[in-house]
Amino acid sequence: MAEPAGRGPTLIVTAVIFAALGVTSLFTPDYIIPSPRQMGAAIVELLTGQSRDLAITAARLAAGVVAALVLGSALGGLMGVARPVARYGKSLLFILSGVPALSWMLLAVLWFRDTETRIFFILFIVVMPFYALNVYEGIQALPRDWTEMLEGFRPTRREVFRLLIVPHVVPYIILTTKSVSGYAIRMIVFAELIGAAVGVGARLAQAQGMFRIDRVFAWTILLVILNFALQAAIDFVERRMLAWRPAVEIR
Amino acid sequence: MAAEPLILMEGVTKRFRGVPAVENLTLTIGKGEIVAIVGRTGSGKSTAMQAIIGTFPVDAGRVRVGGRDPYTERGTLRGVLSVAFQTDRLLPWRRAWENVAIGLEIFHVPRPRREAVAREWLARVKMAGAEDKYPHELSGGMRQRVSFARALAVDPAIVLLDETFSQLDELTSRELRHDFMDLVRSLGKTSILITHRIDEALEVGDRVVVLRPPGHVVHESAPTAADRNDPERMAKLRTEIKAVMAD
Numbered sequence: 001m002a003e004p005a006g007r008g009p010t011l012i013v014t015a016v017i018f019a020a021l022g023v024t025s026l027f028t029p030d031y032i033i034p035s036p037r038q039m040g041a042a043i044v045e046l047l048t049g050q051s052r053d054l055a056i057t058a059a060r061l062a063a064g065v066v067a068a069l070v071l072g073s074a075l076g077g078l079m080g081v082a083r084p085v086a087r088y089g090k091s092l093l094f095i096l097s098g099v100p101a102l103s104w105m106l107l108a109v110l111w112f113r114d115t116e117t118r119i120f121f122i123l124f125i126v127v128m129p130f131y132a133l134n135v136y137e138g139i140q141a142l143p144r145d146w147t148e149m150l151e152g153f154r155p156t157r158r159e160v161f162r163l164l165i166v167p168h169v170v171p172y173i174i175l176t177t178k179s180v181s182g183y184a185i186r187m188i189v190f191a192e193l194i195g196a197a198v199g200v201g202a203r204l205a206q207a208q209g210m211f212r213i214d215r216v217f218a219w220t221i222l223l224v225i226l227n228f229a230l231q232a233a234i235d236f237v238e239r240r241m242l243a244w245r246p247a248v249e250i251r
Numbered sequence: 252m253a254a255e256p257l258i259l260m261e262g263v264t265k266r267f268r269g270v271p272a273v274e275n276l277t278l279t280i281g282k283g284e285i286v287a288i289v290g291r292t293g294s295g296k297s298t299a300m301q302a303i304i305g306t307f308p309v310d311a312g313r314v315r316v317g318g319r320d321p322y323t324e325r326g327t328l329r330g331v332l333s334v335a336f337q338t339d340r341l342l343p344w345r346r347a348w349e350n351v352a353i354g355l356e357i358f359h360v361p362r363p364r365r366e367a368v369a370r371e372w373l374a375r376v377k378m379a380g381a382e383d384k385y386p387h388e389l390s391g392g393m394r395q396r397v398s399f400a401r402a403l404a405v406d407p408a409i410v411l412l413d414e415t416f417s418q419l420d421e422l423t424s425r426e427l428r429h430d431f432m433d434l435v436r437s438l439g440k441t442s443i444l445i446t447h448r449i450d451e452a453l454e455v456g457d458r459v460v461v462l463r464p465p466g467h468v469v470h471e472s473a474p475t476a477a478d479r480n481d482p483e484r485m486a487k488l489r490t491e492i493k494a495v496m497a498d
Contacts, residue, residue: 148340
């Protein structure tokens with residue numbers, strides 16, 4: 001049987017999950033699993049009444065991830081070209097990555113009065129090491145043949161960086177963004193749950209407190225859709241920026 | 252006083268972790284000369300080439316390219332030297348013309364000018380029509396042609412060929428060698444070909460220098476056009492070189 005192509009498998013899996021939820025809801029009370037109709041109504045209710053929270057979460061996500069991408073890539077780039085920075089930078093990043101996200105959240109609540117600073121800090125500190133380490137590893141994987149080829153033209157360090165290192169690490173940055181997007185969404189919801197009064201995480205806590213399981217499901221579905229949208233946006237950027245990559249087919 | 256040759260290596264020694272790769276090598280190459288350096292693996296031919304490029308400082312002796320030290324006066328040789336390597340070393344994210352133009356980009360040539368020059372060079376190496384293709388869309392021979400165009404596009408005085416034709420099949424290699432060396436000769440470039448193939452060295456070089464480890468010159472010959480047209484003389488030269496390489 002031919003396999004469905006493109007987004008087909010995702011749609012099939014989504015349909016199966018909803019069907020399973022629908023069937024289960026027939027045999028369970030509404031406060032455990034609401035019916036698809038109730039979930040649909042809750043989604044409409046949230047989108048019409050609380051869409052601002054979704055927008056706030058998306059904006060916080062964008063700010064944190066973009067800052068982590070820019071500063072993490074810069075740090076990774078610096079580590080890639082300066083050995084002493086690499087030695088200390090790697091140690092620092094391993095320590096940062098080893099701190100549980102929950103600890104960062106609690107520390108952020110204690111350290112920062114401003115909600116936006118807290119959320120930004122949490123997302124930045126958990127995501128940034130991924131960019132820094134991946135960009136650093138990308139530079140380490142730079143073929144020596146290419147640097148020798150460029151050296152033949154006597155470039156400055158800046159030209160080597162611009163013509164060789166930056167284009168070479170772009171796939172690493174895109175891959176990191178793909179890998180961390182789902183994780184970043186989970187982190188931001190946790191952070192909002194603990195340290196914010198607005199945003200999807202805060203609304204989820206509120207829905208739980210009011211025993212509005214339909215809203216918990218509705219927010220969850222909206223977050224999954226947000227993740228899909230984010231992945232689609234990254235795929236689009238990947239197709240545009242990495243058009244030069246040959247399609248690899250392994251038989 | 253006689254003018255200094257374009258490339259001068261005088262008593263050059265280079266060691267890696269105490270092991271000499273080249274020892275007391277003296278070699279001079281004049282302007283417009285095409286020299287083939289032939290030797291087995293480990294004979295020091297690539298180290299000699301790297302010393303000319305200025306990849307590292309030598310431990311003893313002196314290297315001069317156009318009267319300058321290629322290592323300490325690195326920047327002054329911008330555009331003087333160009334290298335075509337064993338592998339094409341094309342950057343996969345750059346189209347064929349963009350790869351050819353990379354040297355010109357480093358020399359701050361404006362984009363319209365460098366694109367025009369790159370496209371012109373691609374046409375000269377018989378790659379017209381492939382200017383906008385990415386490296387993965389080209390065959391091995393085509394990629395090597397693009398790398399030749401990249402080496403020549405900066406109009407260097409010296410073209411260094413580091414085992415440039417050795418990774419290709421014999422037919423493609425011969426065809427490329429013929430086309431490329433015709434270009435190099437017609438442009439009056441000084442060129443050094445590093446190779447382990449005796450036939451290639453005899454076919455290309457105005458002068459053939461044979462190296463044995465660690466970078467000792469053990470034989471020099473200057474095959475003429477008459478030699479090349481005489482299979483017996485070529486066979487004799489080949490046998491001589493083979494013998495000194497094997498000793």
